[in-house]
Amino acid sequence: MKKNNKQNFVQVNYNLLATTKLNSTQKLFISYIIGWQRNKLFCKETNNNLALKFGMKYGGIRSLLSSLNKFDFFKSESFDYDKTTSTSGHQITVDIGKLGEFLSPEKTSQETDSKEPERIEDVSQDNSKTTMQYHDDEIINIEEVMTILDFNIDDINSFRNLFSSNNVKFGEFQYTFSGRYGVQKYMPDDGIAISSEQYEKFLEMCFED
Numbered sequence: 001m002k003k004n005n006k007q008n009f010v011q012v013n014y015n016l017l018a019t020t021k022l023n024s025t026q027k028l029f030i031s032y033i034i035g036w037q038r039n040k041l042f043c044k045e046t047n048n049n050l051a052l053k054f055g056m057k058y059g060g061i062r063s064l065l066s067s068l069n070k071f072d073f074f075k076s077e078s079f080d081y082d083k084t085t086s087t088s089g090h091q092i093t094v095d096i097g098k099l100g101e102f103l104s105p106e107k108t109s110q111e112t113d114s115k116e117p118e119r120i121e122d123v124s125q126d127n128s129k130t131t132m133q134y135h136d137d138e139i140i141n142i143e144e145v146m147t148i149l150d151f152n153i154d155d156i157n158s159f160r161n162l163f164s165s166n167n168v169k170f171g172e173f174q175y176t177f178s179g180r181y182g183v184q185k186y187m188p189d190d191g192i193a194i195s196s197e198q199y200e201k202f203l204e205m206c207f208e209d
């Protein structure tokens with residue numbers, strides 16, 4: 001008797017497949033979320049589960065969610081943070097209407113010239129509201145976080161040498177990072193330079209209970 005092994009597939013909308021505004025991993029992940037919604041369900045999974053399904057590392061999933069959260073059609077909300085494992089779940093949704101607008105053909109330069117400054121300003125505001133936030137006990141990747149904060153690789157390596165591992169609790173990173181920012185005006189040559197813009201962006205990462 002032949003076994004009836006049910007296979008699961010991710011369906012990708014052609015317009016989503018054809019766009020050059022997203023990379024292949026982003027397209028596949030969006031399609032995965034839409035598959036849940038097509039069945040009238042919400043995707044509620046942990047980063048570890050998502051990493052396993054997509055063949056990625058934990059930090060890769062964090063980066064993927066962070067990049068997609070910059071778009072107004074994508075929303076990822078954390079829930080049920082577990083201090084023992086330093087992980088939390090996510091309820092992820094895609095606004096199909098807004099995605100359709102995002103995928104629509106770009107207008108000609110003549111049609112968009114008068115509105116372009118306003119569009120750029122809106123995107124900037126959205127990005128400031130979608131920075132990934134971390135709990136003190138949550139394990140973070142130093143290189144990943146400092147890349148988001150716009151540090152170059154030399155500064156990242158220099159700061160990473162202050163820790164025994166590239167993966168540390170966010171609270172430990174916060175203590176060292178904030179300490180360096182506080183003393184740099186008195187000791188400018190001792191360690192990396194942290195701009196006020198970088199520090200403000202870092203503060204947005206700090207989860208507020």
